[in-house]
Amino acid sequence: MILQSHDLVKSFGGVTAINHLSVTVEKGMVLGIIGPNGSGKTTFFNLVTGVYAPTSGHVTFDGKNITGLRPHRITEMGIGRTFQIPAPFSKMTVLENVMVSTFIRASSLKESRKMAWKILELMRLDEKAHTQVLNVTLEDRKRLELARALGTKPSLLLLDEVMSGLTPSEVKGAIELIRSLRTGDLTIIVVEHIMDVILSLCDRIAVLDYGEKIAEDVPDQIVNNKEVIRAYLGDRYSARH
Amino acid sequence: MELQAAKAETLPSSLVWRFTPLTLLLVISLIYPWIVSPLWIRLGTEVLMWAGLAQSWNIIGGYTGYLCFGHGAFFGVGAYITGLMMINLGLPFGLGLLVSGILASLLALIIGYPTLRLRGAYFAIATWAFGEMIRQIATILDFTGGAFGLQMPSYLNLPYFYYVMLLVTGLTYLTTFLLLERARFGYKLLAIREHEEAAEMVGVNTVAIKNWAFALSAFFPGVLGGVYAYWVTYIHPDSVLGAQITDFMVVMAFLGGIGSLWGPFLGAIVVQLVQRVLWLFWGAGTFYLVIIGAAICAVVLFIPNGIIGLRETRIFHPREAISQLRKRIKW
Numbered sequence: 001m002i003l004q005s006h007d008l009v010k011s012f013g014g015v016t017a018i019n020h021l022s023v024t025v026e027k028g029m030v031l032g033i034i035g036p037n038g039s040g041k042t043t044f045f046n047l048v049t050g051v052y053a054p055t056s057g058h059v060t061f062d063g064k065n066i067t068g069l070r071p072h073r074i075t076e077m078g079i080g081r082t083f084q085i086p087a088p089f090s091k092m093t094v095l096e097n098v099m100v101s102t103f104i105r106a107s108s109l110k111e112s113r114k115m116a117w118k119i120l121e122l123m124r125l126d127e128k129a130h131t132q133v134l135n136v137t138l139e140d141r142k143r144l145e146l147a148r149a150l151g152t153k154p155s156l157l158l159l160d161e162v163m164s165g166l167t168p169s170e171v172k173g174a175i176e177l178i179r180s181l182r183t184g185d186l187t188i189i190v191v192e193h194i195m196d197v198i199l200s201l202c203d204r205i206a207v208l209d210y211g212e213k214i215a216e217d218v219p220d221q222i223v224n225n226k227e228v229i230r231a232y233l234g235d236r237y238s239a240r241h
Numbered sequence: 242m243e244l245q246a247a248k249a250e251t252l253p254s255s256l257v258w259r260f261t262p263l264t265l266l267l268v269i270s271l272i273y274p275w276i277v278s279p280l281w282i283r284l285g286t287e288v289l290m291w292a293g294l295a296q297s298w299n300i301i302g303g304y305t306g307y308l309c310f311g312h313g314a315f316f317g318v319g320a321y322i323t324g325l326m327m328i329n330l331g332l333p334f335g336l337g338l339l340v341s342g343i344l345a346s347l348l349a350l351i352i353g354y355p356t357l358r359l360r361g362a363y364f365a366i367a368t369w370a371f372g373e374m375i376r377q378i379a380t381i382l383d384f385t386g387g388a389f390g391l392q393m394p395s396y397l398n399l400p401y402f403y404y405v406m407l408l409v410t411g412l413t414y415l416t417t418f419l420l421l422e423r424a425r426f427g428y429k430l431l432a433i434r435e436h437e438e439a440a441e442m443v444g445v446n447t448v449a450i451k452n453w454a455f456a457l458s459a460f461f462p463g464v465l466g467g468v469y470a471y472w473v474t475y476i477h478p479d480s481v482l483g484a485q486i487t488d489f490m491v492v493m494a495f496l497g498g499i500g501s502l503w504g505p506f507l508g509a510i511v512v513q514l515v516q517r518v519l520w521l522f523w524g525a526g527t528f529y530l531v532i533i534g535a536a537i538c539a540v541v542l543f544i545p546n547g548i549i550g551l552r553e554t555r556i557f558h559p560r561e562a563i564s565q566l567r568k569r570i571k572w
Contacts, residue, residue, distance in 0.1 A: 049442065075444040083442075089435035090568065092428075100432045101443035103425050112425070152444050 002027045002156055002187050003048070003079075008057035010040075010047055010211075017043040018054070019211040025156070030188045032202035032219075034195075036231060040211040041191040042084060045158050049081050050074045061156065076104050080154030082145040084161045084191075088133040094144055095120065095129040101151030116151060123147040123177070139170050146177070156187045163197055175200060199223070207231065270407055274400040282399045286406045286472065288513045293410035293465050294486075295493035295505030296417055300458035302491065303499030304421050305451060306434035306571045307357065308365045311372030313486030315345040315459040319466025320481040321379060324391040327471070329384075338409075338467040345463025346456040353455035357448070360571040369487075376482040390477025393470060402472040409468060413461045414502065420457070422502055430454055434500075434569065492533055496540050498547025500569060507548050512536075541566060 003025040010018040018040045025031050033041050046052045048059055050071040058067040066074055075081075089097050098116035099109075106112035120126045123143050128136055133144065142162055149157060159178070163171045175197060181188070192198050198205060199219045206216040209231040215222060222228055270289075274282050298312050319341035326337040356367040379385045386392075421427035429450050432440035441447045470476045489512065497508025512533060519529040540547060543556045545565040557565065 051438070051442075070446075070448075071441045072444045072446045075442060081442055083439065087436045087439040087442075089432050089439065091435055092431055096428060096431075100428050100440070100445065103429070104444035109423075109425055148439075148443055 001025065002062060003189075004060045005044075005048070006057050006060070008044075008047060008059065009055045010043055010052060011055050017211050018047065020057070021208075021211065021213055023206060023213065023216075025187060025189065027187055028185055029203045030182065030190060030201055032198040032205040033189060033191045033208060034193075034198055034205060035208035039208040039231075041208055042160055043211070044208070045081060045160055045189075045191065048074075048158065049079060072104075075152050075154075078153070078155040079158065080149035080152045080156070081158040082149050082160055082162055084164070086138075086141040086145050088141055088144055088148075090134045091132065093130050093132055094125055094136065094140075094147075097133060097144055098147050098151045101148045102153075105151075105153045119147050119150050122150075122180075138165055142166065142174070143177075150181075155185060156189070157181070159188060159190045159192075161191055161193065163192060163194055171197065274403050279399055282403050284513070284517055286399070286403045287517075288510055289403070289406040289410045290465055290469060291489060291493060291513055292506045292509035293406070293413040294462055294490045295497065295509045296410075296413050297458050297461040297465075298487075298490040299494045299499060299501075299505045300417060300421065301455050302458075302570070303494055303501070303504070304427065304430045304434065305454045306569060307451070307455075308361070308491075308570055309368045309455075309458070310365045310487055310491070311352075311368035311370070311375075312458070312462060312490050313482060313484065313488075314372040314375040315349065315462040316466040316469070316486050317375060317379065317478070317482035318348060319345050319463030320470035320476050321385055321391065321466075322463075323467030324393050324470045324476060325384070327393060328391065334467075334471055337471075338464045341467040342460045342464040345459045345466075349456045349459035350452055353452045357451045357455060364571070372482070372484070372487060376478050379478045379482055386477070388478060390475065390480070391470070393474045393476070395474040396471065402468065405468050406465070406472075409461065409464050414506070416457070416461075418502055426450070426453070434571070437571075492537055494547075496536060496547055498549035501547070501549050504547045504549040511548065545569070 001024050003023075005021055005023045008018050008021040009016065021040070021044065023031075033044065035041055043052070047054050050066070050069050050073070053068050058065055060066065061074070061077060061079060064077070066077065089100065092100075095113070095116055098119055099112045102112040102115040106115055117126065117129070120129055123146060125140060125143055125147055128140055133141065136144070142165070146159070146162060163174050166174060171194065178188070178190075178201060190198065190201060202219060204216060205219055205222045207214050207222065207225070207228050214227045214231060215225045217225065273285055277285070294316060298309065301307050301309050301312075322341040322344055323334070323337035326332045326340060327334065352368070352371050356364055356371070359367055380388050421430065429440065429445045432443075432445055433447055433451060437447055466481060469481065493508035493512050494505045495508070496511060497506065498504030515532060516529045519532065542559040542562055544550060544554075545557060545562045546554055
């Protein structure tokens, strides 16, 4: 097991965003996290990556307790993450954006340029390498988010709605891209609203509702789970079925 | 003829273009004191000092996006430390400068640690208060001479101070070039300016990097303050710690173009020359402040990238210009 959260709680004032959440992620698997808006998916990512400190509970990664560490330390240890709303360094070029993320793995500027090029080729962004991010499309920005996360050479990758806002054909391309990352030991956690994406990518799916995990199972079981249907479609709908 | 042509071929023309202006600038600045009158040597020394100060401010304000409004304090602290060390301890000038720079950097680390977690106007206000605090301290303490200030041993040698200023400012620009334009440190600073959370998320230790940048940006004002003190021989709180020191650094950097290597240099030349020309025509007054204020309004409203940015960008609509500037500073 590569990541484990024990009894994680995060409250903002009176609102409990994450409520006693325990999740275990095995090495090499793809875990999907779904849930209605405001169910705590992004908050969970923020707790794992150190953006927030949990109110109680703790997170272990690779056997080490990473609770309370600063985000850059956690990135160094091997957790990469994309932002739901792309957060590029706008005035820098696509290449420079990825270069910054390789700094923790490279010993020189030259080496990090080489590493960044490799990732851009993999992400099919090499033609835009010298374009300022201000001038690239949303799809490319989403790819860049992924490229930048890969630049940190993560062993665990957290993808926060990397496909929202893309057209269906772009989504297809993105799914292929993420599939191609599954070679080797890379573990991935995907937060996504598009069910097709989750179902076709994930080995297991966890469902959050009001910060609590209401179900966790393989994809086939999740779609028939009563609790899940109730959370998404309401009590009346689930009573009729 | 043929040989000459061949020689020209082997030198990459882009390289020639890049280094010719720089070499020319260096040669001119080296022979400058030999070809002009003492008044102009003094003016040249002033321009060099301001060019160095504006660039120092640019490191934290332009490259990192944190508007520091207390930067003059590092200049004043440097002036006082060099002065006190030469008067009381009889230490050599050069050593005084080095200590001034180091202590200014240390002060920046102490101030930066709590204030660099603030952004935009809050950081500006906090650093402005810090600058005011240093001025008040220098005014009430006994060993700094209170409101009367310090009288230094005088060394009347204009070219000497011109060359010292040239050396320190030259080092400021060289350091900026090597560390900010050609090294990972510079990329990290830009990343912090563009999106601090994302920078942290890709492994940049934002707290440490910001503090180092602040310390670096305080080092050169510290040294330049020391040179200034020995040059003018008499310093007091208003002359080296007044708000106008910071104001001019900011104005010059903005006018020339923040976040660029040569912007602050251009800004320093323009502001200093305009100020002196007005002074020559209308005598000592404060009218130049009006003109400089108008120039700054024009920069903010129409050319957010400063004079240096005019090479590649057009003149903006005010709304667009302001939004451009906002993106470049942490607001």
